[in-house]
Amino acid sequence: MIPTEIRSDKKNMKRTIIVILANILLMAGALAQTQTQSGVVKTRGRMVGGKLVPGTLLSGATIQIDGRQAILAKDGRFSFPVKDGKFIIKAVSKQGYKLVDADACRQYQYSATPLQIVMEEPGKLQADQLATERKLRRELQRRLQQREDEIEEMQLSLDEKNRMLAQINQEREDNEKIIASMSQYYATIDYDQLDSFQQRVTQLLENGELERADSLLRTRGNMTDRIRQMRQEQEAEAKEEAELAQQQQFIDQVAEGVKKIIEITAADCANFINRFNEAHLFDSAARYYDLRAKLDTNNPEWQLEAGYYYYAKIGDYDKAQRYFHKAGFIATVSSDLRIAQMAPMCLDYEGRALMMKGQYQQAAELHKRALNYDIAGESVGRLYVLRCSKNLADIYALSGKYNEAKEQYNKVLKEPKTLFVYEDIVASAYTGLAYVLKTQGKYKDANNYIEKAFQIYEKNDGLDSYGLAMANVVKAMNNKNDEALVCYQKALDIAKDNISDRHPFYALVYLNLGLTQEKMKDRAKALENYQKAKSIAEKALGLDHPFTKYIEEHINNEITYDRK
Secondary structure, eight states, rough: OOOOOOOOOOHHHHIIIHHHHHHHHHTHHHHHHEEEEEEEEEEEOOTTTEEEEEOOOOTTTEEEETTTTOOTTTTTTEEEEEETTTTEEEOOOOOTTTTOOOSSEEEEOOOSEEEEEEEEHHHHHHHHHHHHHHHHHHHHHHHHHHHHHHHHHHHOHHHHHHHHHHHHHHHHHHHHHHHHHHHHHHHHHGGGGHHHHHHHHHHHHHHOOHHHHHHHHHOOOOOOHHHHHHHHHHHHHHHHHHHHHHHHHHHHHHHHHHHHHHHHHHHHHHHHHHHHHHHHHHHHHHHHHHHHHHOOTOOOHHHHHHHHHIIIIIIOOHHHHHHHHHHHEEEEEEESSHHHHHHHHHHHHHHHHHHHTHHHHHHHHHHHHTTEEEEETTTTTHHHHHHHHHHHHHHHHHHTTTTHHHHHHHHHTTOOGGGOOHHHHHHHHHHHHHHHHTTOOOHHHHHHHHHHHHHHHHHHHHTHHHHHHHHHHHTTTTTTTHHHHHHHHHHHHHHHTOOOOHHHHHHHHHHHHHHHHHHTOHHHHHHHHHHHHHHHHHHHHOOHHHHHHHHHHHHHHHHHHHHH
């Protein structure tokens, strides 16, 4: 059995691929500039005994982003989409904790570096601040006391000595303000975000060891010389940036020219495609799909459309699979959400191509991957679920697993009718279920489903559509032999206007013609149509394909009968 939902006239062929893409393409403008900002919520890193004790991730914190629903950091990590490179954090909350840096709630620019939000228990923050105050006060008082002792030992007048001691007392009062400010600052420092040099300097300052901190800072050179060198480097960098900007402008102009050429060439390819489709020269049209796909091998839409044309119009499933696989790879590695959302659709189509090639297990794996696909926390839509579920049912039927196939078809048909965006999925499910029921001897039920499928095909497709060709094949299954022959001939006449003459659909029709003629005892014509079917199937599907082998069995049976 060959799946029956293929469409091939210009309108319906495009419908299957383009309508699926419609929602994605409508989102293109909104998502083109979207990036994903990641971040963590953690406690601050500390220095204990001269060694770094890293902060720990905090689960359960809630981050309020302007214009979005609250984000929950389940394991201390979170992420969210950022449009136009900017976002505002309005609030961060976690029971029993408070923000270490009140300025964390502000506007940010997108950064590839994860955002770090530091929180602490209020009691812990207060204890850290008091501990820092004690260290600073002890060290500053020690230094002032040392200066007092030195003054007492100096040979100075009483007035001079009192003046210097009064200055020290004033410094002692001023130190209290410094201690309050510095202790608050150092109690909020996250040592995780400092490099090793900054950690050493900061710890010395936190301990009030100012001379040692000053000495360590001087190991990096004279500050005046460093600033002068920095300014020289800035000037050189500005000059280089100006030159690069000039070069980039030239590159952009060239790229824009190339882009325009590609757009014009792609439009010309599309015109040739339409011209050859209207003349029913499908292989010629396929060459222009190839040319357009080669214009930009990173354009997944062009790869996908070329693959679909080879799948639906030509019946070249090897080539179709290669295009689908290429489009899927681009979507999988793309950071553009619009492109990434195409990945499950590519898996679905590649699975269908593999199914047509007789590689049922590989096809089933791809359909299951498509069903379970997750992009940026969003699972695939119901359309993919329905299509992939129906395709899995086809695979079960083709593999002879009829009970599993019947169960899967019924799942599809039990879906609410409002979800049936494409009725061809339903028609194909009816046809597949009829096939399974006939193999189980339930002819009445099978015929009911065949009639339902035919009604959908006939209602939804014009007189010149391939869908109606398939409908006639379906209808023939319910008719008497003479009427069936008429239906098959109609199917062939319609197909000639809609698909390439090397499409395996012809093999399906010729096989059914042969089966009907065999029932009518016209074995010569039956054998002739079997051979036509085999010739097409061999070229399109290969000698080892199950469908080709099935046709060959009928040919061998006819030859054996003639010899008898």
